[in-house]
């Protein structure tokens with residue numbers, strides 16, 4: 001059978017950063033996959049060196065529009081460590097609240113995107129509608145829907161009031177009941193099972209070998225979560241479970257994420273009902289001493305690691321960050337091998353989806369040298385058709 | 398006064414503008430808000446707006462993010478593939494003029510450095526309402542309504 005090379009990307013709705021996958025096909029089966037990154041390279045790390053510490057915080061926050069709080073918290077924690085600041089407990093609690101709300105909104109967003117990839121648009125609309133409750137909660141808390149900028153060096157910018165706490169608790173009840181519905185759907189809906197079970201297999205050993213992290217790793221049966229393994233903020237005192245699944249496939253990733261929403265709700269209730277009293281920030285020293293620091297943070301997509309080095313000047317002298325998606329890309333190439341082309345959008349979406357762009361791909365038939373441009377949409381429709389022929393159809397739901 | 402033909406053309410153009418969304422180096426904040434605008438809470442389909450995958454079928458190009466060096470040529474290519482009449486919306490502070498990413502070595506600046514822009518929606522990111530407001534203004538502009 002002739003081998004066909006399919007470049008996927010760089011514009012791809014299932015990728016956070018526009019990336020480029022080159023898939024080698026034999027018939028419908030993917031026999032090899034290679035990856036190229038860097039389309040979204042802006043030079044933020046370098047730019048942070050020419051901003052002062054506060055400005056750099058706002059810049060680092062804008063690395064990503066979904067895990068903005070994760071990046072900002074990771075960075076400020078580093079600066080606070082270097083300054084030797086002790087964070088007030090109320091500030092820590094507010095950071096936990098923002099972080100967990102962010103996790104819920106990110107997981108709901110992911111659920112919608114994954115549902116869209118398999119052609120289940122009703123679920124996409126449902127989960128994005130429910131996500132709006134969380135966005136409202138984040139907005140009342142911080143004043144913004146996406147880049148909350150709640151952090152400042154030495155604490156948080158805003159305190160949380162009694163009405164806000166009640167408001168958030170009410171929204172959590174809503175989200176919890178909706179999540180239970182999604183759990184029912186995920187565990188009982190046969191069409192969903194047919195599209196996700198056995199797709200994008202990543203066995204435990206392979207996941208560990210490839211340094212996967214976050215929900216992807218937990219869906220391969222490894223209970224690794226920075227919040228448990230190396231507690232930061234208040235996580236050491238909170239009661240929550242690390243959700244894992246032994247399914248090692250896309251279904252496992254759905255399972256882990258929906259149950260994590262419930263765990264986040266649990267964490268939020270604990271924190272909101274027992275808010276520590278006291279100030280929300282301490283004063284930042286006028287001069288940041290020379291030093292260096294590394295921080296880990298469990299972002300919605302996995303472990304986020306930041307490194308900051310200072311030399312006593314007004315700017316950080318080096319900022320380095322490793323986002324979880326980068327760690328997970330290695331596994332994607334593995335998971336794609338041996339799967340169907342029709343499943344490629346879902347497998348890529350399963351690690352870390354983001355609706356960032358509209359995509360085009362070119363199918364180049366090596367033997368005939370013919371090239372044909374296909375959009376991502378065509379690929380998605382193709383995958384839906386492919387499964388319709390097998391009797392799996394969401395349009396009737 | 399416009400001729401009947403112009404009026405019909407304007408009506409046809411504004412009844413269902415199809416948008417294509419291009420991430421030219423954004424942080425995703427703007428992209429997510431664009432998608433949020435399509436979902437039930439905001440629902441831009443009320444105005445006949447549908448997001449579409451191919452530039453050849455789209456009328457409105459929504460650019461999010463400061464233009465990164467890697468994405469510049471691709472943006473131009475997508476713009477050239479769109480059939481006239483075409484409109485460009487720069488969504489977010491980054492696309493309007495570089496925003497917080499100004500001066501990064503991988504960034505060229507706002508979208509108007511590369512392609513002509515018809516409408517700027519500022520904000521970091523703009524709320525979905527701002528996007529809806531922007532598109533409705535664009536449509537009224539096409540219709541020829543003053544100060545909509």
Ligand code: SF4
Pocket residue numbers: 062065146422423424425426427461462463488489490491492496497520521522523
């Ligand atoms: S304007 Fe703000 S939200 Fe939009 S891409 Fe730029 S940094 Fe991200």
